Amino acid sequence: LxxxxxxxxxxxxxxxxxxxxxxxxxxxxxxxxxxxxxxxxxxxxxxxxxxxxxxxxxxxxxxxxxxxxxxxxxxxxxxxxxxxxxxxxxxxxxxxxxxxxxxxxxxxxxxxxxxxxxxxxxxxxxxxxxxxxxxxxxxxxxxxxxxxxxxxxxxxxxxxxxxxxxxxxxxxxxxxxxxxKAEFGPNLGRSVTDSAEKDVDFEAPPDSVLDRVQFMINNMAPSNVEEKAQELKKLLEPKYFGWLGHFLVVKRISTQANFHGLYLSFLECLGDYGKGLVSAILSSAYHNIGKLLRSPKITTSSSERSYLKNLGIWLGQITLARNRPILQIMLDCKELLLQGYETGKLIAVAPFLAKTLEGAKKSVVFRPPNPWLMAILGVFRAVYNVEGLKMNIKFEVEVLCKNLGIKLEDIPLRNDVLRRRIAPTKERNPDFNVKAAQPKVLSRGPTPTERSPSPSSSDDARKDHSETVIPNLAAYVTVNPNLPQLLQSQGGGALSNLTTATLKRWVPISVDKAIREIIQPVVERSVTIACITTKEIVTKDFAMESDETKLRKAGQLMVANLAGSLALVTCRELLRSSISQHLRRLLTDTIPGGKLNDQEQNAIEQIVQICATDNLELGCMLIEKAATEKAVKDVEEGLAGAVNDRRTRREQTGQPFYDMSIFSNSGQRYPTALPEQLQPKPGGLRAEHFQLYESFQRLSRHGQNLGGVGSQAPGATLLPARTASASSTGSDADSTQSAKSASSSHLNMDTLTQLTSKLDSAVVHLLSVAGTRAPEVKLSMILPDHNIRQLLGAVKKIMPNATPTGGMSRALMPNEQELVLAFSQGIFKR
Structure with a gap:
């Protein structure tokens, strides 16, 4: 060159x-x-x-x-x-x-x-x-x-x-x-750089025309959109398109995403007359996008982020969906995402760009594998993998990939794309779930200056650590509304300030701190043991299996089950103790003066134990989820060599791969006296043997959609499944009693968890006893005193007064509807 x-x-x-x-x-x-x-x-x-x-x-x-x-x-x-x-x-x-x-x-x-x-x-x-x-x-x-x-x-x-x-x-x-220094704005295009200038004063039409145009837009509907288009042609001169474009963007498009389709139909009905209006709307959209991106409130104001997201939807529909490009000179989407990562604006930039790129799904030109689109998706994947990124940002990426019909793992990953950028500070960053001085908050006790004779001033003193780090956790924490009455009856007047609101404030914080305190060592230990065990067994069993897909699937199923179960066993008592410790301290500090007699201390201790027991299952599930996700990721790396060997052999020679190293005499990894059933055989793993690995597939824990504890977006990835109880012969009295108590306020997740686990175990046991006649077993054949019948009866008692439509009974909350639906699917899919 x-x-x-x-x-x-x-x-x-x-x-x-x-x-x-x-x-x-x-x-x-x-x-x-x-x-x-x-x-x-x-x-x-x-x-x-x-x-x-x-x-x-x-x-x-x-x-x-x-x-x-x-x-x-x-x-x-x-x-x-x-x-x-x-x-x-x-x-x-x-x-x-x-x-x-x-x-x-x-x-x-x-x-x-x-x-x-x-x-x-x-x-x-x-x-x-x-x-x-x-x-x-x-x-x-x-x-x-x-x-x-x-x-x-x-x-x-x-x-x-x-x-x-x-x-x-x-x-x-x-x-x-x-x-x-990280800087937001340079090289992002004219929409951002020009937005710093004053707004342009567009020439407005006469008042009589202005009122008629606004009235016409307010009364536009799908049935009369063509009529309104013809009316506008006669009413408005093209020199006023700048005013109309600005009006539509600011007053309609940015606030009414549901009517975008109507406005697009309106523009199409205008034909050649409306080309100038389309240009004016696009220009105004770029300008207002830049203003919102530069706004100092964009990371804190949900309304501004909503406007920005709506403009992103519109921009994608008016450009990409119509096979028209978003010019880099106007808006550099890739650089915008990278600068958002550097400056802590991903919370606004990621949803905006995700909604903009969704327009490509209707495009002939810009749908995958368009290079421009794939380059931006590559940055999205790199950002997605950054540790500590908030779940609502990850959720936007997952939804974008789903709408574009592409799997996240199929997007080429360029690890160097973020290495050349300035790494953001994660503390006090709205994009990350990391709090400033987090270890100090967990370890320190209240100082004398934090104590106050009034509960309100005590609350203010602890304001720096009075919120949960795990998003949405408070919505799933259980607090019995009858506990304050128990405190007052047993503890006396000194505990009168411990109301239901106080408990609903401190219990989530205690659960949050307890989880974060023990999650790392528990997950590390469980994942390490599960990955080593899984790798050794899977490598032996699949030595003569040439299909790497089966090997990967078996490894994922086995390690998820092992890691989740190990984490569950390890964390239960630790979590109970930690929740009790944090809640006990927080409740005691709330008491004026901080001095309690024996009766008051016993009352608080009773409340602490009840709250810890009620929320133990929720904390266990979050820790199990973390262990399961990390184990699946780590075992993929551990089995990468075996997978690549099979793939390379097939691609280069067309012949299947067999791992003959396990049969070598020197340094043999497995005993020579393995029973015949456990020895690898030519032709790969038999179907009945592979079913053993498929049996690791567990029902989703609770079988419900929690809306994402640990996330900030509805529909995010749920908590992991928990291994069903091995025994189906235990007493169901506890489940029935829990069902009765849960019906008083709202559905109890712990109760449905127990019922799901026991129902699954009971069905598995029944089908195994039936043997080859298992497909013929029907519910009508089960005796009234069978465990399955009793458990189904317990389900009925959970919600005697709840119906999806309300009426004379209480209507189900949205999260409760998802809970019941997923629970039903988990049972009846079997």
């Missing part, structure tokens, strides 16, 4: 533009460095010094100037790294005269770079160095290149730039780490 530089003046306009953009992109993306970077920058400066062509004429020097402008436009974002280089550019006379805005922008970049140490340059680039002569190209370049010997009619780079130009010098062996 450098060797071709001498011929750029002869290029046609289209090819010259493409080459200039490519040349500048090489600098912007850090694909050239050291000597090569210096040569590239010199070439651009040399081209910019050429005088532009006079109007309506084309000269060779004018073409070179165009090339320089095309290239410079691509790497403007890096100019602050080379302040001296900027000073050479702004000194070019014809640039200062004809391109004052560009010069002002470059001078701004100079101020950013002034006083910046050499280490502030981005990784992979070289800092500005003292003036020096151009160095010859490295050995890998052709020696016949024109860079070595300047050809006739072309000055060498050193001569063309003068000896005063600072050339980026060769970097040290280990380039210094970037120290630039």
């Amino acid at each position: 450098f060797d071709e530089y001498r011929f750029f003046s002869k290029y046609p306009d289209k090819e010259l533009r493409i080459t200039g953009i490519l040349f500048g992109a090489l600098i912007q993306e850090q694909l050239v460095s050291s000597i090569t970077l210096g040569i590239a920058l010199r070439y651009v400066l040399e081209a910019l010094r050429k005088p532009p062509s006079p109007p309506r004429t084309t000269t060779s020097s004018g073409k070179m100037f165009k090339f320089g402008m095309f290239a410079l436009e691509q790497f403007k974002g890096r100019l602050h790294e080379w302040p001296q280089y900027c000073s050479h550019i702004v000194q070019i006379p014809h640039l200062r005269e004809g391109y004052a805005e560009l010069v002002a922008e470059i001078e701004h970049e100079m101020t950013r770079g002034q006083g910046r140490p050499a280490s502030s340059s981005r990784a992979g680039s070289a800092p500005a160095a003292p003036p020096q002569a151009a160095q010859p190209p490295p050995p890998m370049q052709h020696q016949s290149s024109s860079l070595s010997q300047p050809s006739a009619g072309r000055t060498s780079p050193a001569e063309s730039t003068g000896s005063s130009l600072s050339v980026p010098s060769a970097p040290s062996p280990e380039p210094p780490a970037p120290t630039r």
Whole structure:
């Protein structure tokens, strides 16, 4: 490309533009460095010094100037790294005269770079160095290149730039780490940069026309949309389209996502007359998107984020869905996502872009595997994998992939896409579930200054740690409304301030702290044991199995079951003790003066134990979920070698792969005296043996959709399944009693958990006894005193007064409807 530089003046306009953009992109993306970077920058400066062509004429020097402008436009974002280089550019006379805005922008970049140490340059680039002569190209370049010997009619780079130009010098062996500050806005496109300017005052129509247009839009419906379009054609002149476009975007499109389809139909009915209106609406949409993205309240105001998301839906429908691009010069979607990651604005940017890209599902051009779309999805996947990312952001990514018909794991993962960016600070970052000084909050007790004679001031003193870190946890914590009465009857007046509201505040915090306190060691231990066990057994059993899909599935099923069960057994008593400890301290600190007699202490202890027992199952499920997810991920890495061996062998030779290492005499991993049933056999694992692995498949824990404890979006990934009880002969009195108590207020998740587990165990036991006649077993054949009959009877007692439609009985809450539906599916699917 450098060797071709001498011929750029002869290029046609289209090819010259493409080459200039490519040349500048090489600098912007850090694909050239050291000597090569210096040569590239010199070439651009040399081209910019050429005088532009006079109007309506084309000269060779004018073409070179165009090339320089095309290239410079691509790497403007890096100019602050080379302040001296900027000073050479702004000194070019014809640039200062004809391109004052560009010069002002470059001078701004100079101020950013002034006083910046050499280490502030981005990784992979070289800092500005003292003036020096151009160095010859490295050995890998052709020696016949024109860079070595300047050809006739072309000055060498050193001569063309003068000896005063600072050339980026060769970097040290280990380039210094970037120290630039994360900034939101640069290089995001005109929609963001221009939004900082004042709003444009569009010419409004006369009041009589304005009122009629607004009345017409207010009364628009699918049945009269064509009539309204014809009415607008007669009523409004095109010169007022700017006003109407702004009105529609601000008053309708940003607030009424349900009517987007109606407005699109209206624009289509306008035909050629409405083309100007479409342009005005798109322009106003870009402008208002930029204003919202720059708003200081965008990370805290849910209403602003809702407006932004609605505008994203509209933008995708009016562009991508109609096979029209979102121009990078207007909005750089990929850079927007990356800057949102750097600056803590993913909470607003991710939903906006996800809704925008959903328009591609209706597109012929932009649906997967469109490269532009896949590049943005690659950034989404990289962000999705960042540890601690809030579940509502992950949920947006999952929904986007589902709507586009692509699996998240099928998106190419580029781990380097975030390495070149500034890692955000996760503490006090709205994008992450990490709290500042979290360990101190967990470990410290209340200091004397935190104690106060009044409950309200005590609450204020603990405001820094009076909320849960696990999102949505409070909605699923159980607090018996009769507990305050028990406290007052047994503890006396000193406990009168412990109301239901107080318990509903402190119990979720206690559960939250207890979970976070023990989750890491429990999960690490359970996952390590489960992964080692699973890998060894699966590798042996599938040694003669060439289908890597079966191997992966078996490993996932087994490790999920083992890790979840181990975590469950390990954490139960630890969690109970930790919940009790935190709740006891919080309740005691609420008492004025903090002094309690024996009777009051006994009353509080009783309440603590009841609350800990009621919420123990919820905490266990969250820890089990974490262990299951981590185990599945880790076992994938552990079995990657075996999977790749099978895949590579099949692709290269077309022959199945067999792991013969287990039969070797030296260092044999398995005993030679394995029973025949456990020995690997040619042809792979038999169907009846594979069923053993499929039996690890557990019913979803509770069989219900909790709406995502630990997430902030409805429908997010649920808590994991728990292994069904091995015995179906236990007493069901506890379940029946729990069902009666649960019906008094709302559905009790613990009760349904017990019933699901026992019903599953009972059905499994019944079918195993039936043997080959299992398919013939029907519910009508089961005796009235059978466990299954008793358990189904217990289900009826859970909600004697609840119906989906309400009426004379209480209506089910949305989460309760999901709970009952998933529970029913879990039972009747069998």
